[in-house]
Amino acid sequence: MIRLRAALAFILLAAACGESDGGRYPLRLSLSLPGEAAELELPISAALQTALADSALFAPDGSAGATVHGEAVLSREAPEAPWILHLGVAVPDDLRSQFAVSAITSSASAGSDAFRPSAEALAEAARRAIAGLEAQCRLARGDASGLEVLLASGEPSQLLVAIRYVGDREAREHATRLLPLLRNEDTRVRVAVLDVLGSVGTRDHAAAIVREAHRLDPGATREVYRALARLGGADAVGFLRFAAANEDDPELRAEAERALTSALSGKPPSAADGPRGVDLPKLARGHRQ
Structure with a gap:
């Protein structure tokens, strides 16, 4: 796998949903692509930026704050398998007390194109993957609406998070x-x-x-x-x-x-x-x- 490091800076809202727009955390992601999709750096970056612009808890680069590091990975298990966009970010400082892990992850399918995902598929995968991260932040803040998002995602990785959440909370x-x-x-x-x-x-x-x-x-x-x-x-x-x-x-x-x-x-x-x-x-x- 060829690892292309892209200077992608994202911002995670520190304030809970419904509160005033408070401090933001730039999230610096490195981008990892397989050789067969090495030309997708710019389309993936654009898809992520657009999805962040539409997110309620995340935003594109542009605000000051403590940098949070993470990674975006595009991969597939076999030529006939779907492309998967994986996002992993360090838990923001204001949420660390709510997690027993240091990073949160989310994945979404970008289609099964034999050569490389289309721009539309990447845009949809970015939207769903970021929605999965957002849902976990909501749950960490006590907002149960995050569970609804995870259960409705259709993405196995997000469903597993939702299922374990129900089990861990004995909900x-x-x-x-x-x-x-x-x-x-x-x-x-x-x-x-x-x-x-x-x-x-x-x-x-x-x-x-x-x-x-x-x-x-x-x-x-x-x-x-x-x-x-x-x-x-x-x-x-x-x-x-x-x-x-x-x-x-x-x-x-x-x-x-x-x-x-x-x-x-x-x-x-x-x-x-x-x-x-x-x-x-x-x-x-x-x-x-």
Whole structure:
């Protein structure tokens, strides 16, 4: 990958939404591009500047303040995979007490063009990626509207942040909003939803998981069993009984049997029973009460 360092200066509003326009932090980003997209430095810079101009919590360069450093990266995993614009910035000084991490990140798809993203796709990706950063800042300031933005983004990285936020805050009032994500195309998202629902959900959510179980891929089966073990109830027990008696895979059958025992006893499975789900972004674990 050819790393092109662009002197991009952005400004992050320090004031919370609704407050007067206070101090601003210039954000100096380095830009990293793969060789196949090395000519996109200027279009990406322009897309980011335009998106920042339209943002409620961010703005283009132009104000004084303490510089915050970050990076913008355009990449794709394979020639047929979508281009992804990744943004990562240091947590601004005024928000550091609200995060357990030193940087926040956001990503957005820029389309699957075989050669390079179009200007329109880059503009849309920049807008969504910056909206993801903005949403996390809102959550850090106690503004729950940020969760709505993340859940509506359709971007796996942003959805994972939203899911972990619900889990970390034990925000049971938002648990039902995660159910549609059981049909998300990204396995990481589906597994993360099951993990969080198992922790903060209710027996009504167990019934919803059972209804969706036949649509879930085998990679999520283990997490289905573990979530139902923690939630319990008639729907969970009935499903786990069937799974324990009919599961073909020996390891999954053993998992279903353990889950059934837990659901019947009312004792949730131990966290030491084995790795669950996938490793979520550190940022998603970072928000503090």
